[in-house]
Amino acid sequence: INETKEVGGNIIVPSFALERSQEVLYYINQLHHENAIPRLTVYLDSPMASKITKVFKEHKELFDDEMTEYIKNHESPFEFEGLNMAGTSDESKAINNVKGTIMVIAGSGMCTGGRIKHHLVNNIENPDNTIMFVGYQAIGTLGRRIVDGEPEVRILGNKYKVKAKVVRIHGFSAHADKEELLHWLSGLKTAPRKIFAVHGEAESAQHFAEFIKDKTNWPVEVPAYLDEVILD
16 A cells, blocks of 8 residues: 555456445554555445445444444444445546545455446556555456456456556455364264265365365265266
8 A cells, every 4th residue: 555655546446335345444444544655546346345335334333342442432324424325337447537646445345247348448558556455355256357367358348458566465365264264164963965065166176175085084975067966
């Protein structure tokens, strides 16, 4: 963020509307309070994310201890100076005319649709800008092609050169890791006849299957596309 601010570029954040966008706002606000980054104009350009953020704000009784303590010492992370909720399409389009460094958080998280595509079109060919990924990018998605370093990508029917800086912020994953999944499996009172590992890419699914076999000695299978299994 600081490097992009120094050169006057924009920060484009593809993000999921539910929980991920709210987490990003939380940490941006936290960085503001720590004076780790300069004050930014931030646009949450997603009607769904804006509505979900409103739900978060109205149900403080569901916050964990960390969030509750945070609110006692600061303003709500969803109402900081410089934060704008872009609801209508006209408000979204108007973002393109804003001068100076801004951060735009928009869906979809893997760049497969939504308003993020329009922001990529307007920012991806400028080397001063940064595209900041805060979530997993599945194979075959536009986000994955950008993360994998393709020099040119197709967006909304046209090709654009990827000149903007591309960064990934790890640690936002909402999925359980292999140790957490193993802990969940350990709660089974009776060993399963078979476990099917179907989540994730083939290589990671295979690694997970071998991990479970090694830890439990239970039969684990990684089915291939269109495999059929008869459960009797």
